[in-house]
Amino acid sequence: MTTSEHPHGHDHGESSELSETELRVRALQTILIDKGYTDAAALDAIVEAYEQKIGPHIGARVVARAWTDPAFRQALLADATAAVSPFGQGGRVGENLVAVENTPERHNMVVCTLCSCYPWDVLGLPPVWYKSFAYRSRTVKEPRSVLREFGVTLPERTEIRVWDSTAEVRYLVLPMRPAGTDGWSEEKLATLVTRDSMVGTGLPRSPEPRS
Template sequence: MAADDHPHSHSHSQDHGSELSDLQLRVRALETILTEKGYVDPAALDQIIEGCETKIGPHNGARIVARAWGDPEFKRRLLADATEAANSLGYVSPVGSHLIALENTPQTHHMVVCTLCSCYPWEVLGLPPVWYKSAPYRSRAVIDPKGVLAEFGVALPSDTAIRIWDSTAETRFLVVPIRPEGTEGWTEERLAELVTRDSMVGTGLAKAPAP
């Protein structure tokens, strides 16, 4: 858990608990007010939550990456216009405008951050994890990317250039990690299991196949 998100969670757990329940009451009160005034429909709110938990998510991104690994023509289209290419598959949740795919290679490693808020390609990766929205990641990704990568257990070859993408507008970035060796002839479904969320943000690498 990031330091800025639960500052009292260890030393003042009881204070933290009462603070949270106060917040829960305030959230419930706001939903009551917005519902009573006719501004929101609680059934629509339920469906938004369900959609965030099931429809969007890194399973979408993993299938896109796996397809790109196995299909050079699809990879070409993905790097040219990732929104168009992703939606052409028909089996991932629809992707909105200006998704940009970044191909990691032995020469260049791409890593994505939003220093100003929490911009993230949530159709293909799901809602961002706490660490992505946290002060440590947002502050350090642009000034100390190697230190951040080390905290994720990633050590790159010394001659690999690192490129950080700060998501300061409504463009969104999906990293295509390097395909692991020893996966020749694998099906798309099997390849997708190697594609982690972090590998598509650039804070991780794709998993190596089990020996």
């Protein structure tokens, strides 16, 4: 069944299992379609785009390129929208994208305390934890305890810089390249880049030790 199938079909066996929430959503889909604002195919195509086309693989390719190409890294830090656009869906990403670089001295974390602002054209839709009240409330005040819940412990002296996305500027964290990856291709490096490492709640994966 598609997400936007009309509820007009009288399948009582199935309908009785639908929750109140599901029934409300189906009703709204019906209203939008019946009033001519859109059609079922367009609604389904939006869901499909977020499930299949847009996701952290876009950001991972950007990070891997920055790790292997110093000129691209400079361009990314200078104007991330321009640098990232060729990697984006349809060859474009939104304006005011800013890349912030982790260094041994400074670790960056991104949050939206007021809602759920997130660079979704580069990382896809935000995970539940990013939208959670715990993450939104605590990250600007006690980022180290939040990081511990992600299994990340940073040196005591590392500066923690938290970027609260309160307007239409969006942040992409450029994590540090893991040791032991000399000579790796961009494609192989991208497999180490996790979504969380580009939000600042994680670090890139370590390369598998050679057997």
